[in-house]
Amino acid sequence: MGGPSAGRGSAESGPTLIFAFGADVKSAGTLSLLISIPTLVIGLGCHRAHRIGGSRGDLTRLVVPMAVGSVGGAVAGAALVASVSGPVLKGLLGMILIGSALKLFEAGRATVDR
Numbered sequence: 001m002g003g004p005s006a007g008r009g010s011a012e013s014g015p016t017l018i019f020a021f022g023a024d025v026k027s028a029g030t031l032s033l034l035i036s037i038p039t040l041v042i043g044l045g046c047h048r049a050h051r052i053g054g055s056r057g058d059l060t061r062l063v064v065p066m067a068v069g070s071v072g073g074a075v076a077g078a079a080l081v082a083s084v085s086g087p088v089l090k091g092l093l094g095m096i097l098i099g100s101a102l103k104l105f106e107a108g109r110a111t112v113d114r
Contacts, residue, residue: 015097018090025081025089 013035017028044059080089 012097012100015093018093019097025086025093029077029081 014028014032017023017031018025023031044063048059080092084092
């Protein structure tokens with residue numbers, strides 16, 4: 001299930017909404033959450049239904065760090081939106097998108113090289 005790109009859709013949806021569709025930063029952030037929350041819930045449900053991921057403890061070790069990172073990212077993002085201009089924020093989101101694409105490219109390349 002999944003591959004090198006599994007779980008990356010929501011991370012890239014914000015910058016993609018901004019650059020490809022011209023959405024403003026706040027709308028893109030809201031839409032990104034509206035995309036990622038149902039995706040996460042459905043994904044966890046499918047994993048649980050197919051008994052992928054082992055025990056409840058395994059799931060907790062996966063979900064807790066993701067939740068902590070998400071809250072940290074939300075707090076940092078809220079601070080940036082309040083104190084940084086739109087063009088600078090777009091530049092930062094663009095760098096995140098490029099970095100994510102490079103990481104995805106390298107992961108796919110490593111899979112092919114095996």
